[in-house]
Amino acid sequence: MRRAAIVGTGGIASAHAEALRAAGDRVELVAVVDVDAERASAFAEEWGVPRVHPTSTALLDAEALDVVHVCTPPRHHVPLALECLAADVHVLVEKPPAMSLSEIDVLIAAERASAGRVATVFQHRFGPAAVRLRRLVSEGAFGxxxxxxxxxxxxxxxxxxxxxxxxxxxxxxxxxxxxxxxxxxxxxxxxxxxxxxxxxxxxxxxxxxxxxxxxxxxxxxxxxxxxxxxxxxxxxxxxxxxxxxxEHATVEVEHLYGYTDAHWTVTPAPGHDDVVTRWRAEPSGIVSGHRWQLAAFLDALDSGETPPVTLADTRQxxxxxxxxxxxxxxxxxxxAGQLGPDSPFYATMEGIGAPWANAR
Structure with a gap:
């Protein structure tokens, strides 16, 4: 069984804890960390987590971990991921994974020197309908x-x-x-x-x-x-x-924070009703979410592959x-490719500054 910890016990951490619980005996949530000790303790009690640590450094010193789920505010994502990579621990980091392109490139360099890997939480990639859509597109079914x-x-x-x-x-x-x-x-x-x-x-x-x-x-x-x-x-x-x-169909989805097949429609172009048949051949009632990305993450670890979503995907x-x-x-x-280290938008998304900055 793999061992996991969550750093940051705010709102999104519950989605991670729920996904870890749904994974059953594949992974165990053994510890949590938060700057707010009371919040961390309450979270640990709610989800049955045995240990609470005051800092990520204390966590990594005390626990033998396979993966750390980073659920803090965005500016802490990269420093925490770098700390985990230095300890050869895998990282599953919430969005946005980094504050800038330069930070992504720092992560890429650190990952090359580590046995750990960084995956970004883009859970909507993992709903069955999205997986099916990408496959049918790659097979040329939609033209x-x-x-x-x-x-x-x-x-x-x-x-x-x-x-x-x-x-x-x-x-x-x-x-x-x-x-x-x-x-x-x-x-x-x-x-x-x-x-x-x-x-x-x-x-x-x-x-x-x-x-x-x-x-x-x-x-x-x-x-x-x-x-x-x-x-x-x-x-x-x-x-x-x-x-x-x-060319052969319009494919649409409308949802809010998660979708099932019921949220998707496929409208064929004249003479291409077969694409609807292929789409409906694999119905699913699964809601896209963290649970299915975590399952794919664990599958990759089990098979020795790089967990999705990779840093190369994240950089795009x-x-x-x-x-x-x-x-x-x-x-x-x-x-694409224009924003290199010499661009002000490489080091920060604000770049040269928002046009309304002087109006504040």
Whole structure:
């Protein structure tokens, strides 16, 4: 049985604890860490965790671990992951995995020198419908990809940002582009593959924050697909939507924080009803979520493979975010591979600074 620990016992940690419990005798949650000792103890009691440690250093010194689940606020993700890699412990890190492209590259270098591996929590990749979609796309069942859209239209009121680390570049790394829409457009990228260029806008419409509260992007992919991506925290009718218009069918999903097959529709082009038959051949009522990514993570460890989502996958998504901000704040088209160490958007998503910064 593998041994796991959770660092950070805020809201998202419960999803990890639930996933670990669902894994049964494959893995045991043996310890937790939190800067708030009372919260850590309450979490440990709720989930039956035998030990609480005051710091990650104390955790790694005291426990023989296979994996650490990093569930802290974003600015702590990379330092904790680096500490685990130095101890040759695997890491499953919540989104956003890093605050910048430069931090991702630091992780990649550290991983090369470690027996541990870093996987990013992008749980929507692991719902059965998404797995099926990627397979059918790779098999050519839908034909060429033409058009796509990806909308994360959520609502977060002013009170949401009363938490000190929210809405700041230093602590959260960005607004809805970084911390909310990331799940949907990561799924988009996992289906469509490498992107080629981005034209974007980002604005601060209503919330008293440093970051944007809305962003939009027009994206061209390497295969020629054109897509729109919208990320908002100002949308009272909340929804998460993806649409793919292929040569032989339109594939759509609308949900909020997790989907089953019931949230997906496939509309065939004339003469291509067979794609619907193939889609429906493997029905599933499973809800996408942490449980299924953890299962895939453990499967990879058991087989000696690199756990998904790899740092190479994560870098593609992180570069997408950096390019969106770079395009929005400079008013230019940004191409994949353009943001190297000489770019201000390599070291921080804020880059040259948001246009509204001087208005605060």
């Amino acid at each position: 060429r990809s033409f058009v796509a859209k990806c909308d994360t239209l959520w609502y977060r009121g002013d009170a949401y940002f009363d938490v000190p680390w929210r809405g700041t570049w230093d602590s959260e790394g960005g607004g809805p582009t970084m911390g909310h829409g990331i799940h949907q457009f990561d799924l988009l990228l996992s289906v469509l593959g490498p992107w080629r260029e981005i034209r974007a806008v980002a604005v601060r419409q209503a919330r008293d924050v440093q970051t944007e509260d809305v962003s939009m992007a027009l994206v061209t992919f390497a295969d020629g697909t054109v897509a729109s991506v919208v990320n908002s925290l100002l949308s009272p009718r909340e929804t998460s939507q993806l649409r793919f218009d292929f 998504t992180t570069e997408f975010i950096a390019a969106l901000y770079a395009s929005a704040f400079t008013g230019t088209v940004v191409e």
